[in-house]
Amino acid sequence: MISPQDAFQRVVTACSPIAPREMPLCEAAGLLLAENIVADWDFPPFPRAMMDGFAVRLADAGKSVPVAGELPAGLEWTRSWPDGTCIEIMTGAACPPGVEAVVPKEQVSREGDEIVLPLEIAPGEHIAPQGSECRCGRSVLCAGQLLTPLAIATAAATGRRQVRAIPRPRLGILVTGEELAGENEIPQGAKIHDSNGPMLSALAREACLPTPEVFRVRDNQSEIFHLLESFADYDLIVISGGVSAGNYDLAPRVVQDWGGEALFHYVQQKPGKPLFFARRDKQLIFGLPGNPLGCHFCFQRYVAAALDALEGKDPRAREFIGTINGAIRVKAERTHFVPAQCKASVTAPGAWQVRPLPTVSSADIFSCTAANCFIEAPPREEPWPEGSTMSCHWFLNQGR
Numbered sequence: 001m002i003s004p005q006d007a008f009q010r011v012v013t014a015c016s017p018i019a020p021r022e023m024p025l026c027e028a029a030g031l032l033l034a035e036n037i038v039a040d041w042d043f044p045p046f047p048r049a050m051m052d053g054f055a056v057r058l059a060d061a062g063k064s065v066p067v068a069g070e071l072p073a074g075l076e077w078t079r080s081w082p083d084g085t086c087i088e089i090m091t092g093a094a095c096p097p098g099v100e101a102v103v104p105k106e107q108v109s110r111e112g113d114e115i116v117l118p119l120e121i122a123p124g125e126h127i128a129p130q131g132s133e134c135r136c137g138r139s140v141l142c143a144g145q146l147l148t149p150l151a152i153a154t155a156a157a158t159g160r161r162q163v164r165a166i167p168r169p170r171l172g173i174l175v176t177g178e179e180l181a182g183e184n185e186i187p188q189g190a191k192i193h194d195s196n197g198p199m200l201s202a203l204a205r206e207a208c209l210p211t212p213e214v215f216r217v218r219d220n221q222s223e224i225f226h227l228l229e230s231f232a233d234y235d236l237i238v239i240s241g242g243v244s245a246g247n248y249d250l251a252p253r254v255v256q257d258w259g260g261e262a263l264f265h266y267v268q269q270k271p272g273k274p275l276f277f278a279r280r281d282k283q284l285i286f287g288l289p290g291n292p293l294g295c296h297f298c299f300q301r302y303v304a305a306a307l308d309a310l311e312g313k314d315p316r317a318r319e320f321i322g323t324i325n326g327a328i329r330v331k332a333e334r335t336h337f338v339p340a341q342c343k344a345s346v347t348a349p350g351a352w353q354v355r356p357l358p359t360v361s362s363a364d365i366f367s368c369t370a371a372n373c374f375i376e377a378p379p380r381e382e383p384w385p386e387g388s389t390m391s392c393h394w395f396l397n398q399g400r
Contacts, residue, residue, distance in 0.1 A: 001266040001267065001268050001273075002264050002266070002267055002268065003267070003268050003335070004267055004268065004269045004301075004335050004337075004376075006264075007264055007267045007269075007275065007277070007302065008301065008302065008305060008315075010263050010264055010277065011277060011284075011302050011305055011306050011309075011315075012305055012306075012309050012315050014263060014277075014279050014284060014306075015284065015306050015309035015310050015315075016282065016309075016310075017032075017166050017309070017310060017311065017312035018166055018167055018169060018235060018310050018311070018312075019166075020034030020035075020164050020165060020166050020167075021164065021165070021167055022162050022163070022164050023162065023163065023164075023165060023167065024161065024162060025152060025155055025156060025160055025161055025162060025163055026152075028147045028152065028163050028165045029147055029148075029149065029152055030146070030147065030148075030208050031146075031147050031165040031166055031167065031168065031311065032144060032145070032146060032147070032165060032166045032311060032312045032313065033141055033142070033143055033144065033145045033146075033147055033151070033163060033164070033165050034143055034144075034164045034165050034166055035143055035163065035164040036139050036141065036142055036143055037139070037140055037141040037154070037155055037158055037160060037163070038137060038138065038139055038140065038158070039134050039135065039136055039137060039138045039139075039140050039158055040136065040158050040159055041136045042130050042131035042134070042135055042136050043131065043132075043133040043134040043135075043157065044128050044130060044131075044132070044133060045130060046094040046095070046130055047094065047095040047099070047127050047128065047129055047130055048092060048093070048094060048095065048127065048128040049073075049089045049090065049091055049092065049093045049094075049095055049102045049126065049127065050091065050102065050126045050127065050128050051091055051102055051104045051105075051126040052089075052090050052091050052104070052105055053088075053089060053102045053103050053104040053105050053107070053108075053126065054067070054086040054087065054088055054089065054102065054103050054105070054108060054115060054117075055071070055086060055087040055088075055089045055095055055096065055099040055101075055102055056086045056099070056100065056101055056102070056103055056117060056121065057083070057098065057099075057100050058100045058101060058121055058123060059083075060084060060086070060117055061117055061118065061119060061120060061121045062117060062118070062119040062120075063084070063116075063117055064114050064115070064116045064117075065084055065085055065086050065114065065115060065117060066084075066085050066086075066113050066114050067085070067086055067087070067088050067113050067114065067115060068081045068082065068085040068086065068087055069081070069087055069088070070087070070088045070089075070090075071087050071088065071089045071090065071093045071094075071096070072090045072093060073090050073091065073092035073093045074092075074093075075093070076094060076096075077094075077096035081096065081098070086103075086115065086117075087099070089102060095127055099127070100121075100123060100124070101121045101122065101123060101124060101125040101126065101127065102125060102126035102127055103117060103118065103121060103125070103126070104126065140154050140155075140158060141154055141155060144312070146313075147163070147165060166311050166312045167311075168208065168209055168210075168307075168311060169209070169235035169236050169307055169310045169311070170233070170234045170235045170236070171204055171209055171212050171234065171235070171236050171237075171238065171307075172212065172213075172215075172230075172231040172234040172236070172237045172238070173197065173200045173201065173204070173212050173213070173214045173215065173237075173238050173240070174214075174215050174216075174217060174224070174227055174228070174231070174237065174238070174239045174240070175194060175196050175197045175200070175214060175215070175216045175217070175239075175240045175241065176216075176217055176218070176219055176224065176239065176240065176241040176242040176250075176251060176290070177194075177216075177218075177219065177240075177241045177242070177290060178218050178219050178248070179191055179192055180192065180193075180194040180216060181193060181194070182216075183216075194216065195292050195365065196240040196241070196288075196290065196292055196295050197214040197216060197240070198214075199292065199295065199296060200212075200214065200238060200240060200295070200299065201214050203296070203299050203300070203303075203304075203396060206395075206396035206397045207304060207307050207396050209307070215227050215230075219242060219248040219249075219250055220250075221250050221253070221254055221257075224239075224242070224250060224251065224254045225254050225257065225258060228254065228255070228258045229258075232283075234283065235282070235283065235284070235310060236283070236284045236285075236286070236303070236306060236307070236310070237283065237284070237285045237286070238286050238288060238299065238303060239251045239255075239276075239285065239286065239287045239288065240288050240289075240290060240295050241288075241289070241290030242287070242290065243265075243274045243275070243276045243287035243288065243289060243290075244274040244289070244290075245274070249274075251276065251287045252265055252276045252278075252287055255276075255278050255280075255285050255287065256278070258280065259280050260278035260279065260280040260285050261278055261279050261280065262276070262277075262278045263277045263278055263279055264276075264277050265277075265287075268333065268334050268335060268379075269334055269335050269336075269337060270330075270331065270334045270335070270336050270337070270362070271289065271291060271293050271294035271297050271298075271337070271362035272288070272289055272294040272295075272297050272298040272301075272337070272362075273289070273294075273334070274287075274289050274294075275287065275288065275289065275294075275298050275302065277302070284306055284310075286298070286299075286302065286303050286306075288303075289362065291361070291362035291363045292362075292363055292365045293339070293359060293361075293362045293363060293364060293365055293368070294362040296365070297337050297339075297374060300374065300393070300395055300396060301337065301374075301393060304318070304396055318393050318394040318395075318396075318398075318399070319391060319392070319393055319394075320352060320373075320391075320392050320393075320394065320399065321352070321389060321390070321391060321392065322340075322342055322351075322352040322353065322354035322373075322375070322389070322390060322392040323345070323351065323352065323353055323354065323387060323388070323389050323390075324340075324354050324355075324356060324375060324384065324386060324387070324388050324390055325353055325354065325355050325386055325387075326355055326356045326386055327356075327383045327384060327385055327386050328356050328375065328377045328383060328384040328388075329383045329384075330377050330378070330379055330380060330383070330384065331379060332379050332380065332381055333379055334379055335376060335377065335378050335379055336375075336376075336377040336379075337374045337375070337376055337377070337393075338356045338357070338358070338374060338375040338377055339356075339357045339359065339367075339368035339371035339373075339374050340354045340355055340356050340357055340371055340372075340373050340374060340375045340392065341354070341355045341357060341370050341371055341372060341373075342354045342355075342372055342373045342392065342394075342399065343355075352392070354373065354375055354390070354392055356375060357370065357371050371395070372394065372395050372398040372399065373392050373393060373394045373395055373398060373399065374392065374393055374395075375390050375391075375392050376390060376391040376392065376393065377390065
């Protein structure tokens, strides 16, 4: 049995970012860019009107001038425009040669086809000069940068429709247990509904992965082995159940028969003590406890960290410090990870108040459905008192 800190480090150490690949820009949101992107022209590529108004010459300030025509965005002015006239221009339009300022509509008075201009007009007013935002050849995005929606827009503005990025891992989910009723089956006798399969699928979606197919299997060595074979080209496999010390806890044995190298089994933590982790070449295999709360916690702390590391991201990005507003009782020999609800402090800006949500057991998901994080409570003889400052971890898609 190893410590939670050692287990976390072994998971992160076993991960190498997935090889980058070319992909459509629209599919790369949330991924890490694996190339530099350079501006292919000036931005804006022409002097651009920044307001709906009138393109004018400075010499006409204070005068009544006729409107020579209208220029919407996307069209070029192909005519001449005589001295002593103006052009009605729309936001985003390319200013014709000779335009020295744009006067907003609300700053003029108009009668028919003539406008009266303000007495003072500043040179270049409401015009974005060519290249004022970005010059051709400038690096606008760098390898390792997160492709946020604004970064996607930046890449698109340079004309890119494909980018090279680190793709999301391919995840396979296998739920074991003789006690689980079929998907459309009403549980009879000692059978129960499967909650882990839908939960793991939802966690995968929280991690921004495509909705994975969930396979269910009985506690049977050959059936588990056969399904593992079907996951041979996946980056990461999550097995729910079958990892403890019972006669039918077969997952660790089958994974090793399949060629997996066990990196640890059993962690000094509550919940999730029987967590199993193995590697098969570059493929990672997690055996999570069958108890729903333990299954959920181990995914949030260990599988999510592996997903981040495989995508080239910081696996510790969800850690934060919070002040607990309730005592936490722990056993002296194990670290407790307590589901909790975190809110911003109303008295200390930038601080977090974290309310523990005690559960009955590692199977109790009913007491903590409002949780958005967990508290890491190290082992000690006395309870952790209210007001303690403790390390906490956001759930996927929470707090950042």
